Amino acid sequence: MADAEGSKALSGLLNGIAQGRYYGNTEITEELLKTELYPELPQDEFRAVHDKMLGIIKSIVSADMDLNQIEAFLTAQTKKQGGITAEQSLVIAKFWKNHKKKIRESVINQSKWENTLKGLKWRIDVKSQSRHVDQVNSAAAIVEMEIGTKDKDSEFLCIELNETKMNEVLKKLSEVEEGLAALTQTG
Known part of the structure; x- marks a missing residue:
């Protein structure tokens, strides 16, 4: 019975550390964890357990x-x-198995300070009307991007590319891909 209670308290401590450190829950404090999970443990012993578990989680x-x-x-x-x-x-x-994905996402999000691409949609349209007759029935790629950070509202960018511009973009992307492949090849 004591082992089950100890495991339950440790699980609570690990979850509390994750809540406070990685999930941004400011209500979870070291004092709260001690009061709720280890009320009978002296403060210095609790601090030792807390710091040991925090170090293990950080590693x-x-x-x-x-x-x-x-x-x-x-x-x-x-x-x-x-x-x-x-x-x-x-x-x-068990804690890590259950929290790995969420903690990883949290750490990645905490390390971002610039705008990121949050969404991308694209489609190919065929023009059925135009001021110039030679543009009718020509294909155009419509690219819609959602750009922003987690704290601010997103901005949306819509780009229309004709076939020539689309080929230029694809060529540049191909060059970037080749450059990245060259950098990541192991010799």
Whole structure:
């Protein structure tokens, strides 16, 4: 029974750390976690547990560990002096399995400070009317982009490209792709 309660409290602590550090929930404080999860534990002992778990989570997040890596990492943590127990290892592994994707997205979003492309739609239209007869029945690519940050309203950009301009854009994209491929090739 004590192990189940300890696992439940540790799971709550890990979730609380994630809420406060990665999900932006300012209501989750260290004091709240201690009061709710470890009321009988002296402050210095709670601080030690909290800091140890925070350090482990930081290591896991910064390495963006997959399931094999986390297993190896936690095994090493159980074997080192002053490390974690096997039960704690299981709780941490379960926590990471459930939160990896959301924490990863949060870290990526927190590291962005410029506008990003939030959405892209495109279509090909054929002109049925035009001021110039030679433009009737010509194809045009319509590209709509949603650009913004998570804190501000998005801006929308609509671009119309005729066949010549579209070919130029495709050529430039091909050059960028080739340049990236050349940079990423291993020798």
